[in-house]
Amino acid sequence: MKTLLQPSRTSTSLLATTAPLPTPTHPDDVLVRVHATSPCAGELRWAIDYPAAIPADKLLVPCQDLAGTVVTASGKFHPGDRVYCRVSAARAGAARDYALPRASELARIPPSLGWVEAAATPLSALTAWQALFVQGTLDAAGIEDGGSDDARARNGQVRVLVAGAGGGVGSWLVQLAALAGAGAVVAVCGPDKADAVRALGATEVVDYRKTTIKDWVAGDGDARECGLVVDVIGGETLAGCWAAVRDGGALVSITAAPDALRPEGVVKTLERSLFFIVEPLGSNLEEIGELVEAGRVRPTVDSVWEFDEYEKAFERLDSGHAKGKVVIKVSGEA
Incomplete structure (x- = not known):
C-alpha cells in the first residue's frame, strides 16, 4: 500500500513510499480502508516536542484523522461500514491506504457527510x-x-x-x-x-x-x-x-x-x-454525528488535496491562513 512516512523522530519532512498492510495486534484493532485524512498543525514535531507522548516504536505515519470503510472487524463494526475517527497520537496515523484505528475510537459517519467532510471532523x-x-x-x-x-x-x-x-x-x-x-x-x-x-x-x-x-x-x-x-x-x-x-x-x-x-x-x-490533550473517543463522536445529521453543526473544509500533493497540503496547513480543515484524499473514492 502507499503511505507517507517521517524518516525519523528528529525529522519534520515526509516521504511517499510503500509498505505492507498493517496487521491487527490488539483485540480492539479494526482494519479500515482509508478514503480521506486530515493533517494536524505541528504534528511533524510531536516526537521532538513531546517525546514522552510518542512511543519509541511508533511507526511515524502522519495524519491521525481518518474517514474510511471497515475491512475486517468484529463486534460493533462490520465490513463495509463507513466510519471516521481520531486515531491516538501514540499510534500510526492514516496517511496510507489502510489504517488500524481501535473500535473505541470509531463512530459511523453520518449519512449526510461525504468522505472529505468526514475526514475534516474528528480531531476538531x-x-x-x-x-x-x-x-x-x-x-x-x-x-x-x-x-x-x-x-x-x-x-x-x-x-x-x-x-x-x-x-x-x-x-x-x-x-x-x-x-x-x-x-x-x-x-x-x-x-x-x-x-x-x-x-x-x-x-x-x-x-x-x-x-x-x-x-x-x-x-x-x-x-x-x-x-x-x-x-x-x-x-x-x-x-x-x-x-x-x-x-x-x-x-x-x-x-x-x-x-x-x-x-x-x-x-x-x-x-x-x-x-489538555484530546481523547479520541468514539462515544463523543457519535454525539457530534447526531448533531451533524440533524443539520445543527457542520465541518468546515479549507481545501482538498490529492495524495501526491501532500507537501502542498502541509504547506497550506502551516501557513496559518487555513479557514477550516485541510484534507488529503487517499483513495479514488474520496
Whole structure:
C-alpha cells in the first residue's frame, strides 16, 4: 500500500513510499480502508516536542484523522461500514491506504457527510466538545434535542471567548457554544474570517490584527470578561486570555498550561485553569454525528488535496491562513 512516512523522530519532512498492510495486534484493532485524512498543525514535531507522548516504536505515519470503510472487524463494526475517527497520537496515523484505528475510537459517519467532510471532523470536533463540555464549564445537556431548560439557563450565564475562532477547532467551538446556549460567543480571529464565524454563531468578533485581547477587554472592563475562555493559539494570545477570563472563571488551552503564561501581576483565582490533550473517543463522536445529521453543526473544509500533493497540503496547513480543515484524499473514492 502507499503511505507517507517521517524518516525519523528528529525529522519534520515526509516521504511517499510503500509498505505492507498493517496487521491487527490488539483485540480492539479494526482494519479500515482509508478514503480521506486530515493533517494536524505541528504534528511533524510531536516526537521532538513531546517525546514522552510518542512511543519509541511508533511507526511515524502522519495524519491521525481518518474517514474510511471497515475491512475486517468484529463486534460493533462490520465490513463495509463507513466510519471516521481520531486515531491516538501514540499510534500510526492514516496517511496510507489502510489504517488500524481501535473500535473505541470509531463512530459511523453520518449519512449526510461525504468522505472529505468526514475526514475534516474528528480531531476538531472532539477537541471543541471536550474543551467546552468536559474540561470547560458548559453543560452538554443544553444542546440535546430541544435542550434541557436548566442546562441552557446555566449556559446562558456564561460568556465564552474563543481565541483562534477561525480555524478548524475554533469553528467547532463557536458552533457548539452557540448551540448550547452560551450567553455570548466572542470570536477572536482575523478580519477575513469574521463573516464566517458570525455565520457559525459568534455574537461578537475581535479582530486580533487591530487590537489585543487585553486592550479589547479594557475597552469595556468587567462587561467584556468571560466565564469560559478557550485558547487554541498559545503564546502571547494565551497570555492575553488572562485579561479576558473573569475571576472565578475557567481558562482552557490545547496549546500549553495557562499558569505558565500568567502575566505578572494577575491575581485572579480561577475555577479551572488547564491544558489538555484530546481523547479520541468514539462515544463523543457519535454525539457530534447526531448533531451533524440533524443539520445543527457542520465541518468546515479549507481545501482538498490529492495524495501526491501532500507537501502542498502541509504547506497550506502551516501557513496559518487555513479557514477550516485541510484534507488529503487517499483513495479514488474520496
